[in-house]
Amino acid sequence: MNILNFFIIVPLITVFLILFSKSLKTTRIIAAVGMTIQLLLALWLMYYYLVHYGLKQLHKMIFVSDTVWFPTLNIHYAIGVDGISTAMILLTAIVIFAGVFVSWTMENLHREFFISLIVLATGVFGFFISYDLFTMLLFYELAVIPMYLLIGIWGSGPKEKHAMKLTLMLMAGSALIIAGLLGIYFSTPIVNGHHTFNMLEISKYTLPIKAQRLFFPLTFVGFGVLGALFPFHTWSPDGHASAPTAVSMLHAGVLMKLGTYGVFRVAIYLMPEAAHEMAWIFIILTSISVVYGAFGAIMQKDLKYINAYSSVSHVGMITFGLLMMNATAIDGAILQMISHGIMTALFFALIGMIYGRTHTRNVYEMGGLLRVIPFLGTMYMIAGFASLGLPGFSGFVAELNIFTGAFLHADLFHRVATILVISSIVVTAVYILRFVGIMLMGPIKHEEHLKLKDATWYEKLSTITLVVSMLAIGLYPVWIINTIMGSLKPIMLKILGG
């Protein structure tokens, strides 16, 4: 049995066991155990890949297995991972692990909550391990839909409306993806009487340029919606604002990466010629995303909105990096996926914890929190620093890669776009520090805030897990970069080779 299957089986077993749990206590223990196993699996996978291939900058799809599913349409259940997907899996495992602990005291309909959460994670894992376009789509949608319930039932604010907006926009994106994938499928040459959904197979062909021109934008925008591509990002602030903590974490941390990963693995990788042709349009859009998101964050009051806009900005940078289409920038973009995933998960976790204490997310109603909840305050500052790309945290490495990669294009258009994007580091600093200043520093605004309690053990566990992950990349990035670089080699060959 292929070990990758466990990434789907373990959550499913967990879900199954939770069905029989009676109390929150058992539910969360089952969930925690399941997700810990998942994390260990992911760590082992990363370790395995690192030792055998990653550190040597080698490329290999490992644990490849290919089961025919629908022979007529040549749909396979094809799984396997390379360095990039391994990294993404690790990211997912970390975030869901932290997410379970963040939801430690989820009283209301606990079973349903954890089940939905884990199903969502299953979708994500499935997406990252599969390389058949059909199964990717399947897992993609599987990951999107529990979101509706998670936000709708356990959210806050105008949750139904926001949940609906989010779901519909993402599913609309997925509608474009469906058309795009089918287009790709039918553009592949017929071998043994079949077209193919197999990404690795498809990458061996050059799809007809006419088809590419049609399907590249479809898939790009389709995945881009999940990647919060301007102007399709508006689900993000509302959705995140209404979502319960763990869901925000998972969504911003991992799900949005599904979008960018899809942009990369499907749109750009399979249709590089069209990508080269049309990149400029999307470069403009992503550059706007980056700056616009950052500026958008400045004027917000709600912590989650701030972080959501900041995510728009950061995720925009991922897509921007991907569109630069050279190894360095793409490498940076992938790093940024991981980095932003962890960073934003940390943010949302902290926002949830702070909200749980102050019962407000309005920054202007908080103040001096560093004094009363030093642990959470410090963690929030760390998250902030990570967000503004401080060296030592993963974000810096990622952004640097993107910028350096982007600068390898010497023409005016790319330069201007790049400089615009780089300027976001300043704007990011502005809003991060502004809100850190308002919220954590200064005098305490409300008497009752004096009585707040600092983090509990499970809160500490989840935040520290995330911080350590950021540091692991930020302090010594060579291991992950070599892994990604190694796996990028064949991809770059395709993208650049044309």
Next chain:
Amino acid sequence: MSLSAIIFYILAATIIIFSILTVTSRRILRAAIYLLFVLVATAGIYFMLNYQFMAAIQLTLYSGGIVVLIIFSIMLTSEVGDKFERPALWKLLAGVSTFIIGTGLTLWVLLSHVFKVSDQQAIDVNMRSIGNSLLSLHKGGFVLPFEVISILLLAVMVAAIIIAKKEEDNTKSDEI
């Protein structure tokens, strides 16, 4: 103009005029009677086409059966002297325009189509050939639809029964 032609045109005129009267008369009973004329005239045409069997069916089943049924139901649902209100303007417009466009389009298509009138020897339509065809298991035979239509009739009968059966039980009628 031969006699048959004259008869035909008379029948045709009857059909058209009474068709229109059927749908325009404001007294329902009269409408039913006009329909009867149409059906009978149609039967006349069937005779002229040398389809006596069909003409007979038309007369008995249609004119005899259905129209009578309809007339009974008219009796049940309305007083003799009842006149309808004039139809609403939108209905009139809709109906007439549909009629004009529909007829125009269909006739245009039909008349521009060149029908090749067959010069083949016509099959003799008598009761034997009809009976043969109806019970034949082979091509040109219609035993299967014959069976099916009997099922249809049975089903419709059962359905009509549950609609029309006298209310034996004293269960409530929840509204009206």
Next chain:
Amino acid sequence: MANFSYTIYILLVPLLIFAIVGIWGGKWKPIISGLIGTFGIAFILVLSYYAAYQYFFVVNHVGHYKQIVAMNFLWLPFNKILNVHMGILLDPISAMMLIVVPTISLMSHWYSLGYMKGERGFARYYAFLSLFTFSMLGLVLSTDILQMFIFYELVGVSSYLLIGFYYQRPSAVAAAKKAFIVTRFADFGFLVGILVLVYYTHSFDFMQITDPHSPVFRTILGKAFLGYSVLAWALSLIFVGAAGKSAMFPFHIWLPDAMEGPTPVSALIHAATMVVAGVFTVARIFPIYVHYTPNVLLMIGYVGGFTSLFAALIAMTQFDIKRVLAYSTLSQIGYMMVGLGVSRYGGEEGLGYTAAMFHLFTHAMFKALLFLGAGSIIHAVHSNFMQKMGALRKYMPITHITFLVAALAISGIPPFAGFFSKDKILEAAFMHNRLLFWVEYITAGLTAFYIFRLYFKVFWWTDEPQCDCKPHESPSTMTIPLIILAILSSTVGFIPFNKFVTPDLKAFPVETDWGLVSASVAIGLLGLGFAWFLYRKENDLPDKIVNALGKLYQWTYDKFYIDEIYLFITKKILFNLVARPIAWFDRHIVDGFMVGVAIVTGKTAEKIKGFQSGHLQQYAFVFIASVLIIALTVLYFIGA
């Protein structure tokens, strides 16, 4: 060649202290954190001195230096060609900084044991200090321009943390934020500059990109962008970064506000070390500036010159003693920039460079001393304003004497350290750029005036202090560092810098231009005398002068309204004209569009509900009409 591998501990130890004290410090008695920090720095100090000694005297022949990469490892590979390394580069300037940084750092640590006693967050304070020390050392030892950038950022953040140390004070928070954002903005330029430069040089390594003989620069020079050579753009942008850290005009605004931090922090970061990072950076890539973009170098000189004059003018009118010192710092860094700006390469031509470094060195000593002295005063008076002071000489003799030493040093009165370095800068400016010379010459006079205005207002002026307090001498933990620094301030001027620190790493002989020397001493004394005349005793003459100057004074007092301009740009333009419209646009236009689609769909659904009217005949009509329409359409197309 000697083994420098131990130098890694110079970086690791403070980082380790930061981590340990930062994580567990809160749980211990505060003093333990302080002691760990202080002894840790002392340990580094020893290592650094040893390393500097080894570098200057053991491995190299004096006056003939090589760049030594003590250690280097791959940190971030971008692609086959571009890689970021982390490492330790030893050359005269970094070795010099190895003396400056730990020295001042140790003094601050030591001093803080007394100054910060009983403060909340004592452990945090020491953790941050260690972080800063680590960052600063990392910066000066960088082998790689991106490593430098990284430590730029880290220095920025530790500065942010330390300025915002009193985080419950809104002004401190604002100041910290301002400092970070302004320097961040400059770093943006720096980063772009680096990226442009690196695009052509294909290397981040200082050894390569500062090698003036490298063929790569010749090729870049040909490339132009908007009329300027790409290299000039890159180097200007890099200077922007440097200007940000060194608070050159117009990035100077953060520095005075940064005085919200604890005074030892001001001494360490905002006087002696971090703010000279910019100077250090320019010095680091000086060979390229001087060889390929002399215009940029000239611009640097002018910026430095302007800043020094401008800041000195403001310093004359301020009453907050830390602010006076802050503006004085600006002014002095301007000097250094001028020194670099007027320097040339090779032999005596490199005097400006040497002088700038020399001034950096001496300035660190006496400015730290001034700040720590000011801290001692504030400690005693509990106020920053000179109006509250006066006559303190009677109560705080040690502080008084050491402060006087420092004041003399900064005024350029021999034999104190400042005299030697400032004189060299003036000499270099005189050689190459008369305009800058005159600017600096005047500034020297102003410097002497404002520092002694400060001195007299604080220690003389009245008979008794104006505060309701009992001024007293500070504890020994504070005074001993003062004394040490005073000794240093009076002695380091005798170091023959031209033997050690030169742009081409080769010593050159220097001749003293006695005429210039006397002129500079004269102007210093003039300023001193004027201050003595105005402020030794309480009188109303200064007020009269102020009134006489009118608007001019007001402008100077309000720092030429630069802050207001910034405020206008950020609050009014960026926030109100950019961010707010974007937020509005996002909510109402972009999101509005998406919501609009939904609303329009709903409205359409409402509008067309009439089709489902329940009317049998209407249904029939729709049916037939649709059939006919479809038929007509299809037949039309078939016919066509």
Next chain:
Amino acid sequence: MNLHSIILLRHEILLTVAAVGVLFADVFVPREKKHNMITVSLIVFTLVTLLGFIPAQGGVLFGGSYQSSHMTDFMKDILNIAVLLIFLQSTGYLSKPENSWKITEFFVILMFVLIGMDFMISAGDFVIFYVGLETASLPLAGLAAYDRYKSKSAEAGVKLILLSAMSSAVMLFGLSLIYASTGSIYFSDILPKIKATPLIILGFIFFLSGMGFKLSVVPFHLWTADVYEGAPINITAFLSVVSKGAAAFILIIILFTVFKNISREWEWILYALVITTITIGNLFALRQDNIKRFLAFSSITQVGFLLLGFMGNNELGLTSVVYFMLIYVFTNLTAFGVVEAIYNASNVETISGYKGLYKTNPLLSLAMMLALFSLGGIPPLAGFFGKFFLFTAAASRGYYILVVIAALNATISLYYYLRVVKAMFIDKSDNPVAKFRSTWPMRISLIISSIGIIYVGFASNIFEFIYSLAKGLL
């Protein structure tokens, strides 16, 4: 008639025997024991369904009037399953005292209707097709008025019969035109003579609109919602699942075989119809509160998707349509089952009445959610696969724009499906449907159909099986 033909006709014969048998049995059951007829009918029909699965080679009977193949057999089996599920679901409704005197009729009529459908599917000429079609639709009008004490039900019945009579008249007119230009009513004879002449096109359009009426294709759909709302829920379920299924099956067979020479024309007509059907269905479904009307419009949308498979016009298209129909049977019947169970227990049939349902009846809510998600095309439920293959079929002919439009519409449809989910799971209600237990046949049917929803998608062998059948047919 020989053994071979009996085996070929086994579905029809079994049903006839069963229907007539039940009808006779009814005579011998005393009034007060009429409810036993429910059990009898269920057992009989279960047997019929099972026996229908007996494999048999296909063949042609009655000189071409009757065509049987593996594919048609399978289609009939699907319909059998659907009807069985409906029978299971209707026990609660039929046990009500006011229905006690017409229990048998209910079963018998539906079985007759089913016979009509089976003949229709196996039709080899237009006569048998027409007669089958009428058998499959006329008696349903009677059943729509089954709740004859209810004005809505009466209204539904009369609307259905009049409109369907009109639509069949139009269709017949079209058939007469086709007959005029081809000279035959036999599919096999017509096939070679079909050309894109105006007469044939006009006849075809008349024919298509008649079929469109049965399938509720917009703009021929207007009866759907009213009839669905007025008819008893079981009949609504029957109309929306079985009737539609049968119509879709025969239409696709006719389009793909008889009219394949004018496929260019009908593909473009369908192109337009797909768009209108999906869009209008969606727009109307958006604002419904009555769950039956809601499901009516939802089923219109689903038919729109189904037509995408028609656009495929190849084996894949046929396969995807049949496959989707199979999934649709399970999915929609789950939904109708839940609706029925709730209606029987509490007379609630509005979406707003479903608020807070999860709190009181979690399992039913889950089943409903499963069904709605499947209708919305959410993986890993069968609906996703069904829809995806329909899209694939359309895309295989290059109709990408259509796929995009359809897929975007699927998103809109998700909106109103989620609205129901929201009512059940999220909204609070002061007065939710009380906790109740549904009857065991209902539970069995819900379990079967829920398993179907989950299983059919994953089970690629089902799809492959249908594909092999499709290959055999085309």
Next chain:
Amino acid sequence: MIQGIPITHILVVSVIMFFTGVMGFIIRQNLIAILLSIELMLNAVVMNFLVFNRYLFPHHLQGHFFGLFVIGVAAAEAALAIALILNVYRRFKHIDPDKLNEMKY
């Protein structure tokens, strides 16, 4: 085949009859009248089949039988329709299609 009458003349009659029926369906104010219109339409169809059979394909009887079955179905249809109309009459005491719109939108 009627001597001297071209097929088109008969077709004109049947087409007019058919669309008269359609018109009647739309404009009539009475359910039974609508039923009458339907009968007109069906009658036209039957006539069509017979005419085509006789004129164009006289060598077989397919159209003829089609017509026959249509008449049969029409009879059943009419019977059931009348039952349903009467049912409506019992519920509503009228058979006006315009007032039969309890269910809409």
